[in-house]
Amino acid sequence: MATSKKTIVVVGGTGILGSSVARSLHDNPDFHVRVTTRDPLSAKAARLTDCGIEVVKADSWNIDELTKALSGCWGLFLNIDSDAPNFKQQIGPSELDMGRLILHTAAAVGIKHVVHASLPAATKLTQGRVPMVNWDDKAAISEYALKNKQFSTATILSAGWFLENSFDPKYAASFGGFAMIKDDDGFYTWKTPPMGNDPESVPFLAVADDYGDFVHGVFLNPQKWDRKYVHGVSESLSFTDMTAAFQRATGLRARYQKLGTGQSLMAGNELKTKEVNGLFDVMHAVQGRFFNGEVTEPRHAKELKAAVSLVRRGKTSTTPMTAEQFFRKYSPGNPSAKL
Ligand SMILES: NC(=O)c1ccc[n+]([C@@H]2O[C@H](COP(=O)([O-])OP(=O)(O)OC[C@H]3O[C@@H](n4cnc5c(N)ncnc54)[C@H](OP(=O)(O)O)[C@@H]3O)[C@@H](O)[C@H]2O)c1
Numbered sequence: 246m247a248t249s250k251k252t253i254v255v256v257g258g259t260g261i262l263g264s265s266v267a268r269s270l271h272d273n274p275d276f277h278v279r280v281t282t283r284d285p286l287s288a289k290a291a292r293l294t295d296c297g298i299e300v301v302k303a304d305s306w307n308i309d310e311l312t313k314a315l316s317g318c319w320g321l322f323l324n325i326d327s328d329a330p331n332f333k334q335q336i337g338p339s340e341l342d343m344g345r346l347i348l349h350t351a352a353a354v355g356i357k358h359v360v361h362a363s364l365p366a367a368t369k370l371t372q373g374r375v376p377m378v379n380w381d382d383k384a385a386i387s388e389y390a391l392k393n394k395q396f397s398t399a400t401i402l403s404a405g406w407f408l409e410n411s412f413d414p415k416y417a418a419s420f421g422g423f424a425m426i427k428d429d430d431g432f433y434t435w436k437t438p439p440m441g442n443d444p445e446s447v448p449f450l451a452v453a454d455d456y457g458d459f460v461h462g463v464f465l466n467p468q469k470w471d472r473k474y475v476h477g478v479s480e481s482l483s484f485t486d487m488t489a490a491f492q493r494a495t496g497l498r499a500r501y502q503k504l505g506t507g508q509s510l511m512a513g514n515e516l517k518t519k520e521v522n523g524l525f526d527v528m529h530a531v532q533g534r535f536f537n538g539e540v541t542e543p544r545h546a547k548e549l550k551a552a553v554s555l556v557r558r559g560k561t562s563t564t565p566m567t568a569e570q571f572f573r574k575y576s577p578g579n580p581s582a583k584l
Pocket of ligand 1: 282379
């Protein structure tokens with residue numbers, strides 16, 4: 246490794262969001278990427294090491310491992326998985342505790358630039374009506390990063406609605422089957438309440454193809470994005486238009502069916518059911534303004550993507566991915582599908 250490279254540590258880097266970040270940054274010869282994991286021998290860790298990405302063992306509760314992994318780094322990308330059972334069940338220390346520990350360690354070892362994958366402050370936005378512990382904790386971690394003067398720059402990069410959820414059984418089952426299970430009429434049906442804005446606009450995110458580039462773009466010019474809340478969106482669409490994009494891409498019949506007032510979603514377990522219904526309750530309270538109550542601003546994502554496309558020439562596109570492009574690329578059964 247050339248010593249002039251800036252090392253960026255990616256916490257959560259074996260996951261969906263983090264691996265997108267690690268892969269994008271790895272294509273930049275100015276950066277060295279270090280991913281932390283609890284198990285460097287896992288299959289998901291091996292997929293990164295096979296690409297030449299450094300993967301080190303660091304449980305985010307272990308201060309010694311964290312200190313070693315974060316030492317010598319210039320930047321930190323931080324994503325914490327709210328689905329960890331203890332966080333969901335509120336047993337033991339919280340996601341906020343983990344976030345504080347990581348950020349405290351980052352400041353102590355002299356990391357200067359931080360990007361956090363955040364979510365809206367549900368309790369604050371809904372005046373206490375819809376508390377969502379994982380969203381509230383992420384928002385509080387963001388506040389902690391933004392207020393820490395030891396970081397020269399701190400940026401929030403809030404991830405929109407993962408298009409990848411369409412092929413994740415736990416979400417497909419909750420949202421009517423789309424895009425994995427056909428209904429009795431032979432449709433892949435997206436069945437949820439509306440988003441809560443008019444005209445409807447849902448900020449969909451193609452995580453693998455775009456999110457890492459957005460974060461990469463921030464690290465190209467961290468001062469420019471300092472203390473900003475960046476909207477991680479690939480394409481905003483109504484649920485009807487999103488299912489139409491799937492139909493155009495795959496030739497399979499798809500549709501949106503709106504759930505009415507009083508009809509709720511059912512997920513695989515009680516906590517997930519609470520989460521998916523809470524998501525819509527918060528969205529209705531803020532009229533669909535997913536990014537912490539702000540109207541979605543696609544300009545930043547476009548600008549970040551364009552900047553990174555100049556670095557990752559031939560490996561990424563100049564504009565964020567459309568939903569149709571996503572389904573064309575990833576829908577199982579499509580000849581070029583990659584999921
Ligand atoms: N689904 C959506 O539409 C959506 C939208 C916006 C935001 N989000 C948020 O995205 C987050 C999930 O991100 P993701 O999908 O990227 O998660 P993921 O794929 O499940 O990855 C989780 C990551 O966390 C790491 N991790 C977990 N516990 C750890 C520990 N104790 N120490 C160190 N690392 C640990 C895992 O590493 P190892 O297993 O390798 O140790 C892995 O890299 C959730 O919090 C969710 O709220 C989701």
